[in-house]
Amino acid sequence: MPLFERALRAGEGKKFKAFEKRVARINDFEPELELLEDEELRERADALRERARGGDTIDDLLDESFALTREAARRALEMRHFDVQLIGGMVLNDGSIAEMKTGEGKTLTATLAVVLNSLHGKGVHLVTVNDYLARRDANWMKPIYDMLGVSVGVLQSHEHGQEKHDAYAADVTYGTNSEFGFDFLRDNLATSLEEQYQRGHSFGIVDEVDNILIDEARTPLIISGQPEQAADLYYKFAKLAPRLEPGKKPEGLEAKSKEYEADFDYEPDEKHKTIAITEQGVEKAEKFLGVENMYLAEHGNLVNHLIQALKAESLYKRDVDYAVIDGEAKIIDEFTGRILEGRRWSEGLHQAVEAKEGVAIQEENQTVATITYQNYFRKYKKLSGMTGTALTEATEFMKIYELQVVEVPTNQPMVRDDRNDLIYKTKDGKWDAVVGEIAERSEKGQPVLVGTISVEVSELVGSRLGELGVKHTVLNAKPENAEREGETIAEAGQPGAVTIATNMAGRGVDIKLGGNAEHLTHRELVKLGLEEGSDEYDSMWEEIYAKVEERVEAQRQEVVGQGGLFILGTERHESRRIDNQLRGRSGRQGDAGESLFFLSAEDDLVRLFAGDRIYKILDNKFLAQTDDEGSELPIEHKMLSKQIEGAQKKVEEQNFLIRKRVLEYDDVMNQQRDVVYDYRDSILHGEDMSGRAREQIAVVIERMTEQYLVGDFVDEWDVDGLLTQLEQLYPVALAPEDLDKNTLEKHTLIEELQEDVVKAYDEREEELGPQLMRELERYVLLGIIDERWREHLHDMDYLREGIHLRGFAQIDPLVAYKNEAFDMFGALINAIWEEFARIIFNVEVEVEGENGDGAGNGGPQPWQPSPSSSSTGGSLSYAGGTAADQPSALAAAAAVPAGAAEAAAYDPDTAADPPAQVEQRHVDEHDRIGRNDPCWCGSGKKFKKCHGV
Numbered sequence: 001m002p003l004f005e006r007a008l009r010a011g012e013g014k015k016f017k018a019f020e021k022r023v024a025r026i027n028d029f030e031p032e033l034e035l036l037e038d039e040e041l042r043e044r045a046d047a048l049r050e051r052a053r054g055g056d057t058i059d060d061l062l063d064e065s066f067a068l069t070r071e072a073a074r075r076a077l078e079m080r081h082f083d084v085q086l087i088g089g090m091v092l093n094d095g096s097i098a099e100m101k102t103g104e105g106k107t108l109t110a111t112l113a114v115v116l117n118s119l120h121g122k123g124v125h126l127v128t129v130n131d132y133l134a135r136r137d138a139n140w141m142k143p144i145y146d147m148l149g150v151s152v153g154v155l156q157s158h159e160h161g162q163e164k165h166d167a168y169a170a171d172v173t174y175g176t177n178s179e180f181g182f183d184f185l186r187d188n189l190a191t192s193l194e195e196q197y198q199r200g201h202s203f204g205i206v207d208e209v210d211n212i213l214i215d216e217a218r219t220p221l222i223i224s225g226q227p228e229q230a231a232d233l234y235y236k237f238a239k240l241a242p243r244l245e246p247g248k249k250p251e252g253l254e255a256k257s258k259e260y261e262a263d264f265d266y267e268p269d270e271k272h273k274t275i276a277i278t279e280q281g282v283e284k285a286e287k288f289l290g291v292e293n294m295y296l297a298e299h300g301n302l303v304n305h306l307i308q309a310l311k312a313e314s315l316y317k318r319d320v321d322y323a324v325i326d327g328e329a330k331i332i333d334e335f336t337g338r339i340l341e342g343r344r345w346s347e348g349l350h351q352a353v354e355a356k357e358g359v360a361i362q363e364e365n366q367t368v369a370t371i372t373y374q375n376y377f378r379k380y381k382k383l384s385g386m387t388g389t390a391l392t393e394a395t396e397f398m399k400i401y402e403l404q405v406v407e408v409p410t411n412q413p414m415v416r417d418d419r420n421d422l423i424y425k426t427k428d429g430k431w432d433a434v435v436g437e438i439a440e441r442s443e444k445g446q447p448v449l450v451g452t453i454s455v456e457v458s459e460l461v462g463s464r465l466g467e468l469g470v471k472h473t474v475l476n477a478k479p480e481n482a483e484r485e486g487e488t489i490a491e492a493g494q495p496g497a498v499t500i501a502t503n504m505a506g507r508g509v510d511i512k513l514g515g516n517a518e519h520l521t522h523r524e525l526v527k528l529g530l531e532e533g534s535d536e537y538d539s540m541w542e543e544i545y546a547k548v549e550e551r552v553e554a555q556r557q558e559v560v561g562q563g564g565l566f567i568l569g570t571e572r573h574e575s576r577r578i579d580n581q582l583r584g585r586s587g588r589q590g591d592a593g594e595s596l597f598f599l600s601a602e603d604d605l606v607r608l609f610a611g612d613r614i615y616k617i618l619d620n621k622f623l624a625q626t627d628d629e630g631s632e633l634p635i636e637h638k639m640l641s642k643q644i645e646g647a648q649k650k651v652e653e654q655n656f657l658i659r660k661r662v663l664e665y666d667d668v669m670n671q672q673r674d675v676v677y678d679y680r681d682s683i684l685h686g687e688d689m690s691g692r693a694r695e696q697i698a699v700v701i702e703r704m705t706e707q708y709l710v711g712d713f714v715d716e717w718d719v720d721g722l723l724t725q726l727e728q729l730y731p732v733a734l735a736p737e738d739l740d741k742n743t744l745e746k747h748t749l750i751e752e753l754q755e756d757v758v759k760a761y762d763e764r765e766e767e768l769g770p771q772l773m774r775e776l777e778r779y780v781l782l783g784i785i786d787e788r789w790r791e792h793l794h795d796m797d798y799l800r801e802g803i804h805l806r807g808f809a810q811i812d813p814l815v816a817y818k819n820e821a822f823d824m825f826g827a828l829i830n831a832i833w834e835e836f837a838r839i840i841f842n843v844e845v846e847v848e849g850e851n852g853d854g855a856g857n858g859g860p861q862p863w864q865p866s867p868s869s870s871s872t873g874g875s876l877s878y879a880g881g882t883a884a885d886q887p888s889a890l891a892a893a894a895a896v897p898a899g900a901a902e903a904a905a906y907d908p909d910t911a912a913d914p915p916a917q918v919e920q921r922h923v924d925e926h927d928r929i930g931r932n933d934p935c936w937c938g939s940g941k942k943f944k945k946c947h948g949v
Contacts, residue, residue, distance in 0.1 A: 015406070019087045022063060026086055029067035038075065038147060044068055045115075045148040052119035062093065065116040068148060073108065076143035085109045088408045092384040093117065096404045097209055097397060099390045103510055103588025104410060106386040107137050110205055111144050113384065118150050118171035122202035125380075126174045129208050130338075131156055132485075137207075138174040145172065155179045157342075168197045177212045178342075181221040181376045185369040188677045189223065191782060193684050201380040209385025210577055213401060214393050215335045216373050217659045220666075222346070223369040225790065231361040234348070237309035238355035240288050244281055246314055268314040271608055271654075275310045304348060304801075312352035319456040322353060327360060329353045332455060335578055337476050337502020347801070367793045368786075374400060374663050375670045389580040396656050400663060412590025416564075418583060420641045421572070421597045422634040423606075429632030430600040434570055435464045437598070438498055442470060445495040446562035449511065451502075451569045451582040452476075458500050461570065465498065472498035487523075490516035493565055495558050511565060511585050513592075514556030521545045564592030571603050572644055574651040598634075605647055664814055668821045669796060675825075676789050680782065689777045693840075694761055696833040698754040701726070703830055705750050714744050726753070729834070730760050730841040760841065768845060780839050784832050792828045796821065 033041065045068055048061050066089060070081045081089075085105055089112030091098040100106050110126060117124050128134045138154045145152050153167030155175030164183070167173050180198075187196040206212050247264025265281030268274075277285075285306055286294050294302040316322065322329050323339065329350065331340040344350040344362070354361045377383055378401065390397065394405040424430040434450075438461075441448050452458040455476045462474045475488045492499040494515045510516075521544050522532065530537040559565070565586040573579050579597070586593030599606060683689065708722035719736060726732045733756050739749070765773040799820060806816040 016087070019090050022090060023083050023086050025063045026066045026070070027083075029064060030071070033067055033071040036071075041068060041071060041075075041147060042149055045150075049119050049121075049149070053121060058093065058116060058119070061119060062090070062116055065119065066090075066112050069112050069115045069144065072144045072147040073111065076147050077140075079105075079108055081105075081108060081112065082411045084409050084411050086112065088386070089113050089116075091406045091408060092205055092386065095382045095384050096406050097385040097387065097390050099387060099405055099407045101410050101414065101588070102388045102584040103591075104388075104408070106207065106388075107141065110137075110207070110386060111141050113203075113205060114172045115145070115148055115150055117203045117382075120202075121171070123168070123170070123199055124172045124202070125180060125204040126172060127177050127180060127204060127206045127212065128174065129211055129336075130176060133207070134174040134176055155183070164197050168199060177206070177216065177373060178221065181371065181373060182223065184376060184379075185221060185223050185371060188680060189369055189786070190684065196684070203382045204377065204380040204384070206377065206383070206385040208387055209403075210387045210390050210393055211335060212373060213377060213385065214396065214577075214659070217400075218372075218662050219343070220346075220370050220372050221376070222367050225366040225368045231351075231355075233305060234309075234351045234355035234361055236289075237305045237352065238312070238358075240285060240306070241309040241313035241356070243288070244284060244310065247278075266310050266314075268310070270315065270604070273311065273315050275307050275315070277306065277310070301348075305352075308348045308352040309355070311349055312356045316349075316353055317456070318357070319459070320454040323455060324357050324359060329357055329359055334453070335573075335575075337452075337455065337458075366790065367797060368790045370793065371670070371673065372662065372666045374659075375666055375673075377401070388584045389577045392575075392577045392580070392652070396659070400660070410590075414587055415590060416583070416587030416593035416595065419594065419596045420636050420638050421599050421644060422636050423640050423644075424598070424600045424632050424634045426632065427600045427602045429634075430570075430598050431460070431464060432631060433634065434461065434568065434598050435468060435470075437596075438465060438472075438568060439468055439470050441566050441568075442496045442498050444562055445558060446564075446566050447493050447495065447497040447511075447513075447559060448499070448566045448568055449492055449582075449585055450498065450500040451567065452500060453502070453571050453573055455502065457570060458502055461500050465500075470498060472500055475499060475501040487519065490519040493556075493559065495555050495562075510588060512552075512556075512588075513559045513564060514552045514554070517545060517549045517552045520552065521548045524548065560592050563594055565594075567593070567595035569595070569597035572597060572599060572605050572648065574605060574648060574655070576645060576648045576652065579648075599644065605651070606644065608647075661814075665800065665817060668818055672792075672821070672825050672828075676785060679785055683778045683782050683785075686778070688774060689781060690765070690774065693777055693781075693833075693836065694758050696829075697757055697761065697837045700729075700830060700834045700837060701753050701757050702750050704729075704834075705746070705753060709746050709749070717746075719744075719749075729837050730757055732756060733760070757837075764841060772845065776840065776843075776845065780843070781832075781836055784835050784839070788828055788832050788835070792824065795824060799824070 033044075036044070044064070048065055048068070052058070052061060066081075066086055070086070074080045082105070085108060088098045088100055088104075088106070088109040092110065092113035093116060098106075098109070100109065114124050114126060126134075126137070128137060135154055135156065138152050142152050150172060151170040153170030153173040155164065155167050155173060157176070157179055159167070167175070168183075183197050187198050190196045244265035246266055246268050247262065248267055249262065262278040262280060265278055265284055267276040267278070269276070282294065285302075286292065289302065291302070294306070318324065320332070321334070322331050324330075325339070331343045331345065331350075332338070333340050345353070351361050383401065383403065385403065390405045391407060397403045397405055422433065424433065438448050438450060450458075450461060452461060458474055458476045462472060465472050473488050473491075475485060488499060488501075489511060491497060493511045493513045521541065524544055525537055525540060526532070528540075530540065567583055567586045569579060569582055583595040586595060601607070704725060705722060708719070708725070709717040711717065719739060723732060723734065723736060732753075734752065768776065799817065803813045803817045803820075806813045
């Protein structure tokens with residue numbers, strides 16, 4: 001065990017002694033609570049709620065809250081928390097990760113921390129890996145919460161509007177990691193408080209925390225806007241890719257010599273999923289595309305198109321990395337084997353895969369909001385997690401999330417037999433042994449769960465078993481199989497059952513030896529034609545359940561007699577943790593069980609990371625290669641298993657470094673995101689922006705002045721150019737003739753201009769009225785921030801894609817990225833306020849009265865802009881032209897990005913006052929224009945400097 005990990009776990013003994021003392025205190029409440037009526041139990045919970053909101057700490061309330069929750073569970077579900085589950089609840093409440101083995105009751109354990117932390121009324125988020133588990137766990141535990149007065153909400157990916165508001169308003173909200181993350185992004189695209197869902201991040205419990213915070217860590221959540229690329233280009237590169245020859249450079253000095261020329265077109269790297277194109281490959285591509293130099297800027301992104309097409313051709317395999325379903329290429333989760341609905345690879349890779357498969361291409365979109373899971377979950381004030389396998393990643397959890405992993409004891413001793421790996425020289429030899437072992441185990445009545453790492457392998461094993469006449473069930477990412485996931489896993493413990501599953505499929509569903517009585521009862525009632533929830537269904541449940549339970553118990557004894565559930569792994573995963581999760585399906589709650597992995601020297605993991613060492617051992621001439629019947633013989637030895645484990649550790653370390661690097665880059669973006677989202681939040685909450693606006697506009701004036709007054713001498717300064725530029729921004733009172741060049745100093749001029757712009761701002765406010773000015777500030781600033789932020793995200797993506805090239809100049813790419821991102825963000829903030837000033841000073845605002853004549857009653861009316869005013873008739877324009885004529889598309893200033901949220905249109909029947917119409921100013925010969933007013937011609941100049949001369 002690494003030193004850091006040992007240090008982490010050194011204090012666990014002391015911690016568990018403290019836990020055991022608390023368990024004793026919780027147990028002391030039990031006799032008293034058992035005597036209470038249900039209403040009295042609720043009153044005790046309400047009393048704790050009052051204490052929590054009156055200032056008592058969560059720790060003060062823990063003992064009684066846990067005791068109440070256990071009593072409620074006993075009454076509502078006939079499930080009493082074990083003492084070890086109480087310890088698990090304490091670990092969660094401490095903001096740590098509870099490692100609890102499969103079958104130890106993580107779902108029930110979570111209720112302890114949920115009820116306790118819901119008492120202060122700030123909301124608890126319980127995060128699961130899919131909609132099914134969120135809905136199942138919430139409904140399953142709801143009777144406990146109902147008894148204690150804890151409201152429950154469930155997020156489902158198809159729900160929006162009031163349903164989602166209600167879910168977040170509940171004391172505890174169950175939902176998926178992606179839904180919580182996307183709702184955070186949607187909230188920060190909202191144009192009104194009513195459109196926001198989340199009310200903070202007080203306490204989160206992440207179920208299957210290793211899957212979400214480790215496996216998913218590199219996956220960014222992205223909300224996208226409009227497409228930018230043409231589909232035909234992807235198809236063109238899909239035709240080119242198969243024509244190029246892959247190859248590999250020879251090792252040693254030959255490939256490093258200046259004379260070496262590759263006789264192939266590109267080199268795919270399976271380990272890192274990268275492509276290196278050779279000179280020969282570039283020349284072939286340029287000839288095919290009809291361009292002389294594809295690296296020139298005028299040819300856009302052709303090089304990236306080529307790289308993605310070659311990745312799709314050589315590194316991404318159908319039914320391994322993705323599946324084609326209903327005319328769409330859908331990503332397969334390498335860890336769970338499930339289809340990742342709605343997920344797409346970025347940088348054009350997904351489009352390249354679609355082109356390769358000849359399906360319709362969904363265009364690459366512009367990012368309008370993004371965050372990684374790493375940075376989203378670090379927003380919680382207190383975060384905890386549950387899983388059956390976290391110790392192998394304890395170091396990463398502590399370094400990235402500051403979460404300690406605590407191993408919670410099992411309620412019953414673990415008796416599963418985990419055997420050393422069987423290693424074969426060839427894949428054919430391995431597959432022959434695998435199907436033979438499955439057939440033998442099934443025939444004697446032992447249930448077998450076969451773990452595979454891909455859809456392709458699961459179907460290969462299924463096909464071979466079919467040839468032998470072995471009845472089996474396949475559970476993988478294909479829709480026809482995935483839909484029966486819960487049912488298949490529930491039946492996997494029956495005598496002789498053979499279930500083939502991608503490694504993590506069915507996670508969250510227990511495999512019970514003998515079968516699942518509840519599931520089998522439901523199936524029998526459905527066969528009788530009874531609908532779940534009907535009176536007949538409910539009335540017959542107990543009778544059928546009693547018969548089924550008796551049968552299941554007999555089958556359970558039969559399975560135990562055969563050694564329990566047998567886990568057969570067909571290949572080692574890159575992560576030891578995934579293998580441990582597969583093993584963990586067997587041996588629950590002290591049940592008998594056995595696990596065994598069948599490997600070959602041709603498996604990807606062995607070949608890429610331990611191939612040479614394993615081959616030397618397998619080629620030993622003193623070892624028998626085949627048995628008497630000619631079948632290949634395996635080697636089973638602890639040393640070989642250690643070699644494989646060493647290879648896995650290498651991959652885990654490599655993946656950790658990648659995730660850590662991703663986080664270091666995203667931390668830069670995260671700081672910028674926080675600043676921008678704080679701006680938006682302040683605006684939506686109605687904060688007075690006038691003080692900030694005056695300060696920032698003064699800064700804009702200073703920066704603009706610095707750009708024009710370059711040099712030490714007045715003669716070198718472009719004062720006229722400065723004033724001309726400032727006149728595009730606001731009505732400047734100073735004129736060139738007002739300035740004495742003999743006494744002019746830079747800092748003095750800056751101060752004079754800053755005073756001038758603030759005075760102009762005050763005059764603008766006096767013209768519109770304070771209330772209307774505040775609304776205009778918020779409306780305009782929100783639109784500019786959203787538009788400029790989208791552009792900034794695009795620029796940051798571009799910077800990120802090319803920053804690795806700085807390494808060739810002996811510059812740390814991360815340092816360069818931080819420096820350039822800092823400069824870009826400074827430019828972003830300046831651009832936001834410069835555009836804000838230009839709009840505020842030049843936009844014409846007409847406040848309509850009740851009759852729509854602009855007369856109003858008693859001066860300007862309060863302005864309440866609709867979130868969708870830009871698309872429902874209201875318009876914004878400069879005095880000198882429409883918004884579309886200016887650098888910013890102001891007509892979309894307050895619109896939510898496409899696909900991000902649906903804006904609510906203004907309703908005259910419900911609004912207190914009509915919105916102001918901000919319109920282009922029309923000028924005719926009867927209008928009287930002041931000399932300092934913008935000229936009617938649209939030049940943007942003052943009237944006195946244009947047609948008023």
